[in-house]
Amino acid sequence: MRALAWRGGFGRLWSAAVLSSFGDSLRTAALPLLAVTLTDRPLLIAAVTACGYLPWVLFGLVGGAVADRVDQRRAMWLADVCRGLLVAAFAVAVALGHASIALLIALAFALTTLQTLFDNAATALLPAVVGRDALGGANTRLMTGQRIAGGLVGAPAVPVLLAAGAAVPFAADAATYLIAAVLIASLRVEPPERAAAPASSTLRREIAEGLRTLWADRPLRGLCAATALCNIGMGALLATLVLLVTGWLGAGPAGYAAAGAAFTVGGLAGGALNGRIVRRLGRVRAVLFAGAAQTVSLVLMGTVRSLAVLVAALAVFGFLGMVWNVNTTTLMQERTPPGLLGRVASAFRTLALAGAPLGALLGGAAATAWGLNTPPLLTAAFFVPAVAVLIPGRRPDVRAGAADEEAATAHSPR
Known part of the structure; x- marks a missing residue:
């Protein structure tokens, strides 16, 4: 088993991903807080989240096909440059007092459109950077x-930055995109091997090939269906979480930050223990376990009116979410031929995220009609059939990569 090397390609890719994630967290935490100052209508606030998912439905498959055709490294840094410029322009608009719900919706749509290319290219490029035995x-x-x-x-830094000015979190996010673009552009890796496309090949045929490959793989097909159901519910939860914390619980921005921190701490624990869980259960069963336990956490969020309970439930939810995400991504990369990975990844993501905009609107409607605590219960209702979809595919499926995964999480990055 080849050790995962930090120097060179993976170290730069990791740094770019982590830096971008830092900037994204500033923007995604600041946007709902900005939105509630512009309107008190749950449906309009939920529309910001819905339009952040919609481009995956419209452009996700095309983004995957393009990612399999082009230099993936170049596609990634160009997408980051464009995203950095867009967020910088939005920061200027906020600073000048021109922010509006319509502008928030337009920004969410544009950023996710670029993300469809970036994420599919990144998924396809990673095996070329680290090798499949270290995925x-x-x-x-x-x-x-x-x-x-x-x-x-x-x-947690968002309240501090907002105190310095409403535009500051967005300006910082723009800077992280541009620095990440420089890091990705400096990568020196061999592109993934691809079979030469026939002269008659079209994007439509290549997209169809990716969909057929996904459908033919039973574990991936089940994971995709389960993730699609979960994401309808997640759309409802994420679109209204700020209302649950600040409205139903009356916890304010500090409570919202605490909820986000709990989710993060839980995710870190999930990353540290995921290797052991996979060794014991296998990847598919690990995802099945995560979905079942997350359902219980969601019921607690929507029924117990306590910030402490919400924080604890979100910590558990984050732990299990990390288990779900790591294993679905790794399974997809392990089981897909290199030349098809961009298309299979885009097919998986597009189908999985297709219902999220609807879920966001359902969450807003549920909060309006039945109370601000109902979206977590609506999310739990979608997790139940998602877990049921995974049951037929449960089987011991531990791969050799599980040993590498546990070793990787036992040491902090250098």
């Missing part, structure tokens, strides 16, 4: 680093 450890380190930077460092 478990690489994904764990990437996601753990992003969780540290995004939740443990970034989100």
Whole structure:
């Protein structure tokens, strides 16, 4: 088993991902707080989250096909440059007092449109950077680093930055995108091997090939269906979490920051223990366990009116979310041929995220009609069939990469 090397390609890729995650956490934590100062209508606030998911439905498959055609490293840094410029322009608008719900919606849509290309290219490029025998450890380190930077460092800093000015978190986010673009542009890796495309090949045919490959793989097909159901519920939860904390619990921005920090700490623990869970259960069963336990956490969030209970439930939810994310991503990378990885990844993400905009609107409608505590219960209702979808695919499926994954999480990055 080849050791995961920090020097060179993976170290730069990890640094860029972690830095971008820090900036994203500033923006994603500041946007809802900015939105509630512009309107008190739950549906409009939920629309910001819904439009942040919509580009995956419209452009996700195209982004994956393009990622398999082009230089993935170049696609990533160009996307980051564009995102940095967009957020910088938004920061200027906020500083000048021109922020509006319409502008927030437009920004969310534009950033996610670029993300469809960036994320698919990154998923396809990682095996070329670290090799397939180190994917478990690489994904764990990437996601753990992003969780540290995004939740443990970034989100708690938002109230401090907002005190310096409403535009400051967005300006910082723009800077992280541009620095990450420089790091990615400096990567020197061999591009993934691809079979030459026939002269008659079209984007439509290449997209169809990715969809067929995903459908033919039973574990990936089940994981995709389960993730799709979960993401409908997650859309409802994320779109209204700020209302749950600041409205139903009356905890204010400090409570919202505490909730985000709890989710982050739980995710870090999930990254540290994921290797052991995989060794014991296998990847598919680990995801099944995570989904079942997350359902219980969601019920607690929506029924117990206590900030302490919410914080504890979000910590557990974050722990299990890390287990889910690491293992679904690693399974997809392990089981997909290199030349198809961008398309299979985009097909998985597009199908999985297709219902999230609807979920966000359902969450806003539920909060309006039945109370601000109902979206977590609505989310739990979608997690139940998601877990049921995974049951037929449960089986011991531990791969050799699990040993590498546990070794990777046992040491802090140097």
